[in-house]
Structures are given as C-alpha cells and as structure tokens.
Amino acid sequence: MPEIRLSKLTKRYGAVEVLHGIDLEMAANEFTVLVGPSGCGKSTTLRMIAGLETVSEGEIFIGGNPVSHLDPKDRGLAMVFQDYALYPHMDVAHNISFALRLQRRPKAEIEAKVREVADVVGLTEFLHRKPGALSGGQRQRVAMARALAKDSDIFLFDEPLSNLDAKLRGQMRAELAIMQQRVRKNMIYVTHDQVEAMTLADRIVVMHGGHIQQQGTPEALFKQPANRFVAGFLGSPPMNFLEAELVSENDRLFARGDGFSVAVPAGRSRSLKRTSGGVTLGIRPSDLNFEKDARDDEAIDLRVIVSEYVGAQSVLLCACGNGSVTVELKSETPIALGETLRFAIRAEGIHLFDRESTAAL
Amino acid sequence: MCGPLPPDNHRSGKPVTAQTFNRMTPYLFLAPAAITMAIALLYPLGYMVYGSFRDWDPSQNISETDFVGLKNYITLFFDPAFRESLSVTLIFAFTVVVAEMVIGVGLALLLDRNIRGISVLRTLFILPMMIAPVVVGLMWRYMYHPTVGTFNKTLKSLGFDGVDWLGQHALLSVIIADIWQWTPFILILALAALQSLPASAIEAARIDGATAWQQIWHIKLPLMMPVLVVTALLRLIDAFKVLEVILVMTEGGPGLSTEIVALRISRTATEFRELGTAAAMSNYLLILLLILTLAMFAIGRLQDARTARLARQVQEEEG
Numbered sequence: 001m002p003e004i005r006l007s008k009l010t011k012r013y014g015a016v017e018v019l020h021g022i023d024l025e026m027a028a029n030e031f032t033v034l035v036g037p038s039g040c041g042k043s044t045t046l047r048m049i050a051g052l053e054t055v056s057e058g059e060i061f062i063g064g065n066p067v068s069h070l071d072p073k074d075r076g077l078a079m080v081f082q083d084y085a086l087y088p089h090m091d092v093a094h095n096i097s098f099a100l101r102l103q104r105r106p107k108a109e110i111e112a113k114v115r116e117v118a119d120v121v122g123l124t125e126f127l128h129r130k131p132g133a134l135s136g137g138q139r140q141r142v143a144m145a146r147a148l149a150k151d152s153d154i155f156l157f158d159e160p161l162s163n164l165d166a167k168l169r170g171q172m173r174a175e176l177a178i179m180q181q182r183v184r185k186n187m188i189y190v191t192h193d194q195v196e197a198m199t200l201a202d203r204i205v206v207m208h209g210g211h212i213q214q215q216g217t218p219e220a221l222f223k224q225p226a227n228r229f230v231a232g233f234l235g236s237p238p239m240n241f242l243e244a245e246l247v248s249e250n251d252r253l254f255a256r257g258d259g260f261s262v263a264v265p266a267g268r269s270r271s272l273k274r275t276s277g278g279v280t281l282g283i284r285p286s287d288l289n290f291e292k293d294a295r296d297d298e299a300i301d302l303r304v305i306v307s308e309y310v311g312a313q314s315v316l317l318c319a320c321g322n323g324s325v326t327v328e329l330k331s332e333t334p335i336a337l338g339e340t341l342r343f344a345i346r347a348e349g350i351h352l353f354d355r356e357s358t359a360a361l
Numbered sequence: 362m363c364g365p366l367p368p369d370n371h372r373s374g375k376p377v378t379a380q381t382f383n384r385m386t387p388y389l390f391l392a393p394a395a396i397t398m399a400i401a402l403l404y405p406l407g408y409m410v411y412g413s414f415r416d417w418d419p420s421q422n423i424s425e426t427d428f429v430g431l432k433n434y435i436t437l438f439f440d441p442a443f444r445e446s447l448s449v450t451l452i453f454a455f456t457v458v459v460a461e462m463v464i465g466v467g468l469a470l471l472l473d474r475n476i477r478g479i480s481v482l483r484t485l486f487i488l489p490m491m492i493a494p495v496v497v498g499l500m501w502r503y504m505y506h507p508t509v510g511t512f513n514k515t516l517k518s519l520g521f522d523g524v525d526w527l528g529q530h531a532l533l534s535v536i537i538a539d540i541w542q543w544t545p546f547i548l549i550l551a552l553a554a555l556q557s558l559p560a561s562a563i564e565a566a567r568i569d570g571a572t573a574w575q576q577i578w579h580i581k582l583p584l585m586m587p588v589l590v591v592t593a594l595l596r597l598i599d600a601f602k603v604l605e606v607i608l609v610m611t612e613g614g615p616g617l618s619t620e621i622v623a624l625r626i627s628r629t630a631t632e633f634r635e636l637g638t639a640a641a642m643s644n645y646l647l648i649l650l651l652i653l654t655l656a657m658f659a660i661g662r663l664q665d666a667r668t669a670r671l672a673r674q675v676q677e678e679e680g
Contacts, residue, residue: 052564073570085561089583098579099569132671135678150569 002063002153003028004049004186010057011044019044020210021058026203031180031187035197036207036233043158045207046190050079050156062154077154078147082162084139086131092118092142093127099150117145120179137168148183157189161196173199194234198222206230223348228280228358231351237285237315240325243355244281246272254297255281255352258321263297265347271361278355285315287349288327294344302327303340413640419630426637433641443642445617446625449532453621454600457539462593464540465547466585470577472548473555483552490545498609501538502527505610531611531619538606543599547592554588555581587664594657598650622646 004026011019019041026032034042047053049060051072059066067075086095093114094101100110118124121141131139140160147155161169161176177200180187191197197204198218205215206229214226218234225231231239244257246264253269255262262281264272283300291299302318302325314331317324318341327343335341352361408423413433415426437443472483489497504511505526513523526534558581566580582589604623607613613620613628620628622642630639 050564050568052567072564072568073572077568079565079568081561081565083559083561085559085565087562087566087580088559089586098566098571102570102575102579130671132668133674135675146565146569 002186003030004154004188005061006045006049006058007061008058009045009048009055009060011041011048011053012056017056018210019048019056022212024205024212024215026186026188029184029186031189031200031202032205033189033191033197033201033203034205034207035191035194036213037192040207041210042190042192042207046156046158046188049075049154049188050077051075075154076152077156078150078152079156079158080143080147080160082159084131084143084163086139086142086146088131091128091130092123092134092145095131095142096145096149098146113149117148120148120182121145136164137172140164140172144179153186155183155185155187157187157191159191160189162191162193176200195236198234204234206233208233224360225282225351226360228282228353228360231282231353231360235284235286237326237328239282239284239351240288240323241353242281242283242320242323242325244279245277246279246352255279255350257281258323260300260320261297262300262345262350264350264352268350272352279361280353280355280358282351282353283325283345283349285326285328287346288325288343289346290327290329290333290341291344292342294342298347299342299344300325301340301342304335304337307335307337409640409643412637413644415637417635417637417640419634419636429637433637434645437638437641437645442617443625446613446620446622447645449617449619450601450621450623453532453536453539453603453619454597456536457543457600458593458596460536460540461544461547461596462589465544466551466582466589468544468548469551469555470581473552486548487545489542490549492542494542494605495609497538497542498606501534501541501606502610505534527611528615531615535607535610535619538610539600539603542606543596546596550588550592551585554585558584587660590660591657594653594660598653598657601646601650601653 006022006024009019009022009024010017018039022041022045034045036042044053048055048068051067051070055068058068060068062075087098090098096114096117097110100113105113114127115124118127121144123138123141123145126134126138131142134142140163143160161172164172173196180200189196189200201218203215204218204221206213206221208229214221214230221230222234225234228241232241242257242260244255244260244262247254247256247261252266253264253272255264288300300320302316302320304316304318305324306317308315308317309331312331313328314333316327316329316335318327319325329335353359354361412423412426414428414430415423416429416432417423417426468486472479472486492500503509507513507523507525507528510526512526516523524530562584563576563580566576571579602623603621604627607619607621608624608627611619613624623646626639626642626646629635629642
C-alpha cells in the first residue's frame with residue numbers, strides 16, 4: 001500500500017487562494033483524518049487527491065509517482081461521499097459492482113465480490129433494493145461497500161457520517177473503526193467533528209484557513225497542542241482560555257490574571273523566563289478538579305453561573321474575573337448557583353500560548 | 362340592501378358567517394378563468410363534435426343541416442387522401458421528434474460545462490424557437506428556392522447540381538426546417554435535467570472508472586430519462602398539430618406529399634366546403650393527441666406512485 005505525499009499543494013479559485021502550499025506525508029496503511037472548521041480547505045485537499053479538483057500548484061505523489069495530471073480513475077482510489085453519491089437508478093448490487101462491471105471482470109467474480117462486501121457491511125438482504133428504498137444508514141453502508149468492492153489501495157472519506165442522526169453516527173463510527181482494523185489500507189478521512197477525528201485517526205491533521213496547524217497522533221495533539229487554535233478545536237468541552245501576564249516572584253513564575261494567580265510548574269519556568277508580556281492560559285475542563293482545600297497557587301476560584309445537567313456529569317459555566325471558565329463536576333456534588341468554588345489545576349494541564357502569535361510556549 | 366357583506370344573505374334571513382364566505386373565496390377567484398375556459402374551449406369543442414355527425418356546408422346554418430350519424434367518420438376511414446395525410450403526419454411527427462431528441466440531448470451534453478461564453482452560446486442555440494412559425498416558413502422557403510435559394514446557390518458555387526428541395530424532397534425539407542426550429546426546446550429541457558443531476562453521483566462514477574461516454578450512457582442518460590420521456594411526448598403532441606410552417610413552405614404539395622392532417626382539415630373546411638368531414642377529421646386528431654396526453658400523465662403518475670411506495674417501505678422498516 002503506497003504512501004501519499006503532498007508537496008506545496010496549492011488551490012486557487014480565480015484570484016482567491018484557499019489552500020496555501022500544503023506539505024503532508026501519509027505513511028502506508030495509515031488512517032489520516034483531516035479535521036477543521038468549515039472552509040478550512042480539508043475537503044478541497046481531499047478532492048484534489050481524488051482528482052475531482054485540479055491542482056493549481058504543487059504536486060501529489062502516490063507511491064512516489066506524481067499523479068496530479070491523472071484522471072480520478074487512474075489514481076487507484078475509492079471514495080465515500082457525504083451524500084453517499086449512490087446511483088439512484090441501480091439496485092444495491094449494481095451500485096456495488098459498477099466499477100467492476102466497467103472493468104469487464106468475469107461475471108462470477110463480480111457476483112462473488114458483491115456477496116463478499118455486502119456481507120462485510122451487512123447488506124446481503126438488500127442487494128436488490130434501489131437506494132430510494134433504503135434508510136440513511138443503509139445508504140451509507142452501500143457507499144462503503146461500493147468503495148470496498150474496488151479493492152483500491154487508497155480510501156477517501158468526505159464527511160461520510162455527517163448526514164446521519166447522532167445515534168446512528170456513533171454506531172457507524174464504531175463500525176468504521178472495526179473496518180479500519182480489518183482492512184489495512186491508506187485511508188484519508190475528512191470531518192469537522194473532532195470526536196470522529198480523535199476516535200478513528202492514526203494521525204490527525206488539523207487545518208484552519210488553508211494551512212495545516214498541526215499534525216500528529218490524537219494523543220500528541222491533545223496533550224501538546226501547537227497553538228491556541230488546535231487547543232481549542234480538539235477536546236470536548238473545549239479548553240478554557242484566560243488572558244494572563246507572566247510574573248516572576250521569589251524565583252517562581254506565575255501566570256497572573258483577573259482573579260487568579262497560578263504557579264507555572266518548575267520544569268517549564270526556565271524556558272519561559274525570557275518570555276515577557278501577555279500570554280493566554282489554557283486549561284481543559286478535565287484538568288480542573290473540585291477541591292476545597294487546594295493551595296492558592298495551584299487552584300482557581302470560580303463563581304458558578306449556569307449548570308448544565310448531562311447525566312452523571314454536570315457542565316458548569318463559571319466566571320473568573322472578566323473571563324469565563326467551563327468545568328465538569330459529578331452531578332451529585334451539592335452546589336448552588338452564584339456560589340464560589342475552588343478548583344485545583346493539574347500541573348500538566350497548564351498550557352500557555354503567546355498572545356500575539358497564539359503559538360504554544 | 363343594507364345588510365353586511367356578502368349581499369346574498371337574504372335567502373335564509375340569517376347573516377352569512379365569515380366562514381362560509383371564506384369557503385367561497387377560492388371559487389370566486391376561479392370563476393373568471395372557468396367561464397373563459399367554458400366559452401373559448403368547451404363550447405367550440407362541443408360544437409365540433411356535434412358538427413362532425415352532420416352533413417354541413419358552410420353556407421348552411423347548423424340547425425338546417427342533416428344528421429348523418431357516423432358517415433363522416435366512416436368515409437374518412439376509407440378515404441385514401443385522408444389516410445395519406447395521416448401517414449404523412451405520423452412520418453413527419455416521429456421523424457422530427459426522434460431527430461430532435463438525438464440532436465437536442467447531444468447538444469445539451471456538449472453545452473453542459475463551464476466554459477467562457479457558454480451563456481451566449483446557449484442563447485444563440487435557443488433563438489430559432491423564438492421566431493414566429495410563419496417567419497420560419499418564409500425563411501426556409503427562400504433558402505430552399507431552386508435558383509436563388511441559399512442552399513442551391515452554395516451547392517452550385519461548389520460545382521454540385523442543385524437539389525429540388527421543395528419538389529422531389531419536400532417532406533425531408535419540411536422535416537429539416539422543423540428540426541431546426543424545435544431542437545432548442547429539447548435542448549433547454551435536457552440542459553435543465555442535466556444540471557439538476559446529482560453532481561456527486563457523476564463524481565463517484567469518475568472515481569469508479571467511467572469514461573466520459575460511460576458516464577453519459579450509464580449515469581446521465583438513465584437519470585435524465587423521466588424528463589426526456591415527457592419532453593418527447595410534449596414535442597410529439599406539438600408535432601401532430603404543426604401547420605403554419607408547412608403551409609407557408611409547400612401548402613401541402615407537391616401532390617399530397619407534405620399535406621399533414623392539420624392542413625387537410627383546413628382545406629376540407631375552406632376549399633371542399635365540407636365542415637362536417639373537417640370536424641370528424643379534427644376529432645380523429647383530437648383522439649390521437651388525447652391518447653398521447655393520457656400516456657404522459659400516466660407516466661407521471663407511475664413515477665410518483667413508485668417514489669411513494671419506496672418511501673413507505675423505508676418508513677415501515679424504520680417505524
């Protein structure tokens with residue numbers, strides 16, 4: 001299974017540049033997820049790899065060979081579309097076998113292949129239905145089966161789950177994860193849903209404004225976000241950001257802002273010594289623990305404004321000076337709105353970003 | 362009358378409620394159109410059907426005419442001239458519709474892309490349809506003229522013999538003119554159908570390995586088919602009624618070679634002064650068109666029913 005490499009990949013529509021020279025390497029058999037908000041260029045990148053959009057500048061290499069001049073059909077890939085893109089006038093079996101029939105494969109081989117992939121995705125009893133007579137989830141499976149039947153080396157997914165309802169999406173996400181383990185192939189998956197990205201990816205590529213913000217394993221991106229955008233995009237509920245100043249006192253470094261003063265862990269203060277001026281303090285809700293007796297410099301005092309009950313956990317929206325902070329709390333904890341609570345901050349949960357460049361410090 | 366609106370409340374003595382008035386409103390709005398339809402369409406139609414059973418000379422008042430039963434219809438059925446004109450009409454209608462479908466859909470497939478100036482090109486292609494039929498007839502008659510016409514002059518300047526367009530090849534010439542005028546109609550509808558096709562299905566076909574031809578053959582044409590069938594039927598209905606262009610170009614000649622039914626009807630009524638026979642002929646044509654129209658509605662119904670059935674099936678499984 002070939003590796004895929006994007007080199008200075010650029011896309012312009014007229015005078016507007018939407019993709020600014022993307023460099024990316026995807027190893028063989030890797031599940032890569034391109035994630036980002038709407039308009040970040042992730043779908044455009046995928047469609048350029050597929051050959052559905054022309055390349056304005058730069059090159060795409062598949063297995064070392066440049067392919068940007070090739071037709072989609074000559075790139076050896078399969079694709080699952082957001083709206084499934086089934087052929088409405090063909091039944092499920094014909095949808096699945098379309099590519100094979102175009103290749104004029106022997107009839108017996110085609111039938112065997114159709115039965116095999118239909119079995120994988122659980123469509124065997126629907127082979128003679130038209131797409132119009134299938135539910136959303138079943139159509140999604142047909143799209144998946146059609147891609148599988150091609151035996152391509154590369155699978156492209158363009159937001160395949162976003163047209164499904166929430167429950168079905170969770171279920172299909174799990175099935176995809178299983179399929180990913182069974183079918184070891186290059187998969188490139190585009191989504192705006194960070195949960196899909198975190199659960200499915202070997203490697204996440206976070207995109208924003210036509211640039212790659214950061215790439216790496218889900219864990220690396222979650223623990224060491226390269227900048228404020230990546231930190232805020234991954235994780236749910238999202239990371240809290242508070243404006244702060246770095247202040248040195250008694251040889252210790254503090255991030256001090258409106259209503260808090262948090263000690264920066266000793267191991268990190270040395271590299272931060274030279275930084276002066278404004279920073280943004282980032283703390284994930286999961287790194288804040290309700291702890292009445294925590295020390296002043298390892299904790300933050302928050303006034304509860306809204307409590308959202310979501311079952312075992314409640315999400316509290318709190319005020320801290322002028323800023324607002326989200327925390328999670330066990331639902332049975334007795335708290336009152338307006339009450340001020342103390343939360344301890346886990347040392348490794350302190351993220352600092354430069355206020356100007358938004359890069360991690 | 363000093364009662365509240367509406368004024369027709371004197372019958373029951375009770376004031377008419379606002380509710381009744383509301384219920385009447387749509388019918389009141391419909392009334393003018395319904396009355397116009399009745400006068401302009403149903404009355405002449407009834408008159409024609411009535412007249413087709415009578416021996417009727419234009420100098421007679423219809424009340425003075427004799428009832429002859431189905432005589433007009435039976436005479437026509439065995440009249441070689443009428444049969445000839447019916448067969449000319451059928452050949453004309455089916456030939457032009459097939460040719461127009463092929464050319465129109467073909468052009469639509471070619472024009473369905475984003476290249477510079479495509480909208481100008483599309484407008485140009487649609488122009489012939491906007492010209493009045495009489496003008497089209499005159500234009501082509503001059504172009505087909507044996508000595509000074511555009512075609513023969515061009516042929517002769519290239520060293521070929523002229524073609525006897527409106528003589529020996531009259532029917533073909535008339536068919537070419539009609540194709541020129543009405544292909545744009547198919548083109549517009551086919552283009553609209555093409556542009557409403559699901560873009561991602563075509564992209565999926567490209568990735569599945571379909572060449573441009575295979576995309577057309579396996580994806581685009583099958584998906585356009587419902588629109589194309591209705592378009593062809595619409596065009597067929599229209600082609601059966603064609604009159605002006607042929608009247609201006611050939612007046613049905615030479616002989617009966619281009620005398621389509623509509624032309625024969627008008628000649629029977631004016632030249633042969635047989636209004637009853639002309640009426641019977643019109644009814645034959647009407648029946649033919651009615652069958653085509655019903656077929657068109659039936660196809661529409663069938664498609665709706667199938668969509669509804671599929672939707673029901675999905676709902677039952679999910680519910």
